[in-house]
Amino acid sequence: MPYSVRQRHRAPKVTAPIPPNDTLPRVCIIGAGSSGIAAAKILYTSAIPFDCFEKGSEIGGTWLFDNPNGTSACYETLQINTSCPRMAFSDFPMPEHYPHYARHDQVYDYFRDYVEHFGFGHTITFDTEVTDVRRGGGRGGWDxxxxxxxxxxxxxYDAVMVANGHHWDARWPDPEYPGDFDGEQIHAHDYRSGDQLEGRDVVVVGAGNSAMDIAVEGSHRARSVNLSIRRGQWVMKKTIMGMATDQVVLPGWAPWWMTSLRLRLGALASGGLKKYGLPVPPHAPGQSHPVQSDAIRDRLKAKAVTPRPGIERLERDRVVFADGTSAPADLIVWATGYRVSFPFLSADVVDVENNDLPLWKRMVHPDRPGLFFIGLLQPVGAVMPLSEVQSKLAAKILTGACELPSRRDMVRQMARDxxxxxxxxxxxxxxxxEVDFDHYLWEIEREMTKGAVAA
Incomplete structure (x- = not known):
């Protein structure tokens, strides 16, 4: 049954503490964002002893506006890009009164209720930063x-679950664009509200979800907004005829071409952006991570946002674009994505090059037993249910209910994937x-069945 409708009722509330089974491996969870709390809940209800360390003083990660941990990219108008039923954990649906796409504060409230419902808030140690994780030497495990x-x-610890997120280490243009700029430059990670755009000549650089949101907000607040896009993207509407567009759900075993076809149909139904001056994408809709915006077309049509090609150079109070045109600017917002990084892991442990960290099923390094990465994926869909199913697999491995494939099989599957x-x-x-949401869920659940150890 499709994941979005598999579980419509909340699991019973945990009313009595669940004591840890000290005969099981002890685990360290890094981070209490959406992936960290998914991991903590699964370990807690599995009676696996663990510590969860959060750098800030609150749960929620990216979804907490002005998170005290200083790494959240949340801004005032942020909404989820996956509809509520598809984003929710399997045994804890989002409230029925939520809109199709919840606001960031609603998502945070949902996470807070999730922790309270399953009763594991006391397992999270706040205001504590993990600064180094290294192999435990002769005694195994991890220090x-x-x-x-x-x-x-x-x-x-016997095992470590890395759940520090991957939308916090801002990636700036490298190399920098030539020229000098007298105005202000910020990364989208540092954008919080339209107040930062008020009355200014703004150039937003990028074609992802954040770039679209910032350009739309700027169209109501700034003196001028230019949206610089080097490579065209398919921008899909979140809702069509009042319905969330991602509710067309395919079975997990379906081949990718079916998902790609669904995305193509969504792009066609949304309408192209060529007539508004945006570049035609050189790829099919299913060949890139989806970008969604209900408002960008109206703001382009109203000429409140001016589309531009990539940047050629900066000229003090102007930006010159690749087609020779230019625009006044006193603020550039670089919506240029993020680097995947782990400040607590040395290159001897894992080496990330150009955001690429080869992992089995995006969670296990074949040469680092006991090290699990939770939520380190970019799905065509939401991260939360995938972090949950990853945590379930990790818990089964830790309790001995499931075995990983051999190193040889893992490497072979990694190459195939x-x-x-x-x-x-x-x-x-x-x-x-990048992963396909429904197919990934199906794959991990199949792995749990294949690796199951007979009682």
């Missing part, structure tokens, strides 16, 4: 350095972690 207001210490990924998406750092 983890943590720092808090009370000082620093090292703890030993990488080849499939390169055929499905155009070559770009933003696609190194």
């Amino acid at each position: 983890v350095d943590i720092t808090s207001a009370s000082g620093s210490e090292t703890r030993h 990488d080849d499939r990924n390169k055929k499905q998406f155009y070559d770009s750092p933003r696609h190194t972690m």
